[in-house]
Amino acid sequence: SASGGPLECNVTVTVTVVRLRIVFLIKFDVNINIYSHTSGNMNSKPPSMNGVAAAAAGAQPLIQYNIDWIFPKLRKPSRLWHIASTGVIGLVGFFSKIVIVWLNKARVHNIEVLENLLENRPKGTPLLTVSNHHSCFDDPGMWGLLKLRNVCNHNVIRWSMAAHDICFTNKYHSLFFMYGKCIPVVRGAGVYQPAIDLCIEKLKLGHWVHVFPEGKVNMTKEDLRFKWGVGRIIYETPVLPIIVPIWHIGMETVLPNEPPYYLRLGKKLTYNFGKPIDLNSVMERLRASPVSEEEARKIITDKIQEEMMVLKEETERLHFDYIKSS
Template identity: 60%
Template structure:
């Protein structure tokens, strides 16, 4: 029976034999080759996707190149890490801050060796002065009122003051255009110059924390411990570190207060001038004026006799019945001068020096006038 079947399959016209022959020919001609190739491409990299051989690495060291590539990618991913969130002290209200002040607006850290002794860490003070809270204003009102009343009693009742052009000062403090800052500058003959001189002002100004000046005070004299720092901070005093230049927290904060239209008082001599010699004025005041978003009103003043009211020698006791003369000068009209400096893009160090020189010239004339007025008093 098997022999009969096989003999029938061998016959040329048999349908089964023809189908088997076609299948054999399809296998021989590579019928499964395309599907196998398609399946292999899922697991084997295509030729166009393979990296071009690097002649710097032989074929046996290709793994070294792959490791180097992975290392480079890891280092790049580290560089793309998201920035760390700002600290609370850096979260400032953008609506109250002035535009960038200069290319050197970064404050130098005070804990770095600068050649200046730091008896007490004052970094915590600046955020509180920059963004005062409601509690800060309440406490400041008590401190400012107490100091203002004390200054008025000492200056106006225990001594013999005479103020020339006082109404000019009062008008600029109370009725200057809204948003325009006021920068007053004066000589510095006694530690009691500020707040003593403000005793001549009305109580509505000298006892008002919203109207009284901002003033810079030496960090190594007024901010030596926690208690003193709190007192002067609530008295609207800004700690300045003498000897580290004009790019520091104190000057930056004064510029920010000027941008808000506040009153800022500056002693450009930079120290108590016990010898009463003509000192070169410090350029910090020039930077405050030049970098203020709104050009401030600049009011020079000169006084005589404060070093007799509170002598600069021990035991540092306030005296009575001393003559004190305060002369309020004319406001300096430097608007066109400052605008011209900015228009000509004068370098900031040069501009602040030129502005400070203008103040020094006004001081010379005002000093001669005030000394004469002081001598002529009975």
Template identity: 60%
Template sequence: MIMALLDYERREYLTNRGNNPFNGIKLISKHRSIVQLILSSAYSSNKRTMVYDITWIIPKLRQPPSRLWRFASTLTFFAVGIFSKIIIQWLNKTTVYNRHILANNLDTRPKNKPLITVSNHHSCFDDPGIWATLNMRHLFRKQKMRWSLAAHDICFTNKWHSYFFMFGKCIPIVRGNGVYQEAINFCIEKLGCGDWVHVFPEGKVNMYKDQIRLKWGIGRLIMESPITPIVIPIYHYGFDEVLPNFPPYYIRTGKKITLNYGEPIDFTDIIANLKKSNATEIEIRKTITDKIDDELQRLKTQTAALHEL
């Protein structure tokens, strides 16, 4: 319809005003908004076709790691860990509360007992910044470290970026593809092995720190984990000042960071009672997600007060 309108206008100009070469300029000026719409649509369409194919990544992560893979993964955790510790502990002012809660669970939980951590998401530096507060013995044992969901269109944009984040135990998730996508399936498999999975349940960087609805993927992870996981909430302030969400994008120093680990949440009885009452899967996922939201909001209030000290 747009092209038909422009063709009609072109013929009108040629019929009424002759073949003046400046008529094309007048035509574009008259329908500038339409031309901009066409160009924008063409650009968006071209951009969509350039999205990197990630279908090979999760099958690759499912394969038993080779010695070379283990070495590269260990090196990645070592390099990122050292860099993050320098930023967090040396170049900025960081206070951590209740670190022992996570540390004890990394050290003493049963081998087959899965662990999930959930936190707010204020900056692209949240991960690895949060884990830079761990002790060295945790940070450099990559087999003990977390798996983390990461946006496919930000972290997995080409082959080399993909390998870097894969070595860092990141899993590409496609935002908007729902709770039954392969990334969630893979996380459930890892929970079944007793691994640690970290989730930002807000589903995006919450730049304005609004209270937004949490994504139900976290509810499915906890509900379908073969063994009900330990769930530890985390809240933090200040990472968005170290790495702002607006240009210029570079690491700042001398900023105040506060990180607070909350008490573990036990969902064993909650899930058992919901199943006993014949609750639907949607109702179970929603109840779990709402419980996590309540705990994060409670922890937010507590952490905000600590950050002001």
């Protein structure tokens, strides 16, 4: 894949009376490969997993900031974590709604699919959302479309993986993103690493997990092959998650991937929430056949990508009609 330089996104927001400086520190490497299975030995479990540093050993760069302490706190959140998370999720959720819904022109299709699942799915039923990734502001931005009682509720809002070398570079940034229900993922460490393990654990508990299967900000909008991390998450979750695909267009116009890096207003955005992807027959066939874990991950991932490409075409037509009608 093509290499690129770091991209820094600093967002400064001024609110009446209170000046809030929210720094996302999105020093985004355009070659980030969160769920890569192409470098190193990604087809088998490593002999040992002594924290994330062990997962990134070998040819991968050394982790400058030790993030091993984060996983126990995310695995068994304390009362303090819940209090802090309530504040961070509420602030970021409300900020996202201001930017996407009030300051830009979002046309939203079928969001009731996700809203209904957030509020009415049976207790203990895991929920997995997958979407394209075109901007540093995709998450948390698109969750601003949800009702306030959902987007600002830390018990409801998603768990999501975030690059360790972008969001977890020191204690204070780590605390902020940790309280925002972000899980540090090590690029190049493959599908067997603590971040993906924790996503599976959260789904086992019936939580909502969001994944960007492209594994990076897709600045060229080409049809990238989805990474197998999403396949492992689905395959190893005992209860098949409800899988909701999302495609959005225009987020890179709100927070561009080229300088100057600041939020824009008045942009036309289209969001399309698809019907849940039915993988029951696929999973039954995989469970009944002697396929390897690697094959299973690939089959599941390919099916997710196939459904996402259908949703992409539909969303492009909806966005074209939106632009044409105005």
